[in-house]
Amino acid sequence: MKQYITISMSLLTFLFFSCTSSDSIMEDAEDEDETTESVTELHAAFAEFDTTETDIYLSANGTTVTIEASGLPNHKTGYWGEGHTLYYEEDSSFDPTPTTLNENGNYDQVITVDAVPSKASNTTSTSLGSIGVAISGAAIYNDQEGSGSLDGAAVSLDWTGAHIGPDVYHYHLEPHAMSNDDKNLIGILKDGFFIYGRKCDSTNTYPTNLDSSGGHTSTTQHSDGEEEYHYHVINEIYSTSSLGDVGYILFAGPFQGSL
Ligand SMILES: [Zn+2]
Numbered sequence: 001m002k003q004y005i006t007i008s009m010s011l012l013t014f015l016f017f018s019c020t021s022s023d024s025i026m027e028d029a030e031d032e033d034e035t036t037e038s039v040t041e042l043h044a045a046f047a048e049f050d051t052t053e054t055d056i057y058l059s060a061n062g063t064t065v066t067i068e069a070s071g072l073p074n075h076k077t078g079y080w081g082e083g084h085t086l087y088y089e090e091d092s093s094f095d096p097t098p099t100t101l102n103e104n105g106n107y108d109q110v111i112t113v114d115a116v117p118s119k120a121s122n123t124t125s126t127s128l129g130s131i132g133v134a135i136s137g138a139a140i141y142n143d144q145e146g147s148g149s150l151d152g153a154a155v156s157l158d159w160t161g162a163h164i165g166p167d168v169y170h171y172h173l174e175p176h177a178m179s180n181d182d183k184n185l186i187g188i189l190k191d192g193f194f195i196y197g198r199k200c201d202s203t204n205t206y207p208t209n210l211d212s213s214g215g216h217t218s219t220t221q222h223s224d225g226e227e228e229y230h231y232h233v234i235n236e237i238y239s240t241s242s243l244g245d246v247g248y249i250l251f252a253g254p255f256q257g258s259l
């Protein structure tokens, strides 16, 4: 239907301006397809990212943003080995994977996203491995585990819903180091949309209009009054027999933006 209207409008334009030039029709058509917007400064949310563990910059033409992350979390966890200043003694049920974080290890992650991301016409499933970067500098994963279900790996998750396996430290659950039942920014996903805690700044409570990805369009504390699409941790308890504590899945997909 939209296409039909567009064609009709073009036809009208053509009839109206047919005595001058057909160039105007070409310009109209190009405007219709224009999807890449440029900006002159980084989105305000990027100021929340740890400046030691991430390096974030805008492309020369202002259309894309590149986020280089160390992959090392800037907060305490049992995955920092004993003796490290950020080592944290987890509770007794914690059964870590056999790897600890290494300051000198190479866990770098680089993602490039549109400076002004837009929703795609089709969603994209997430896959195993990193699906985004948290403000802490570490990776965001979905609700799946390479070695099997997340349930089986739950005992290896630290106090902030993360573990190492097989290589990089990554979050699966609401990461309490950044957000715990609040509206804090958690990070950015590979489709360019930001992900926030379980509450939304627009209403100061749990959003009730989230799509299947936990996303909706509203203002945020970083959007300067403009409405923009973003994700939230969905406020549904994820709990299993092997997970003694209450947790919330960070992101179960699919991506709503283009990759
Ligand atoms: Zn994992």
Ligand SMILES: [Zn+2]
Pocket (backbone or CB within 6 Å): 199, 200, 201, 202, 207, 216, 218, 219, 230, 232
């Ligand atoms: Zn929101």
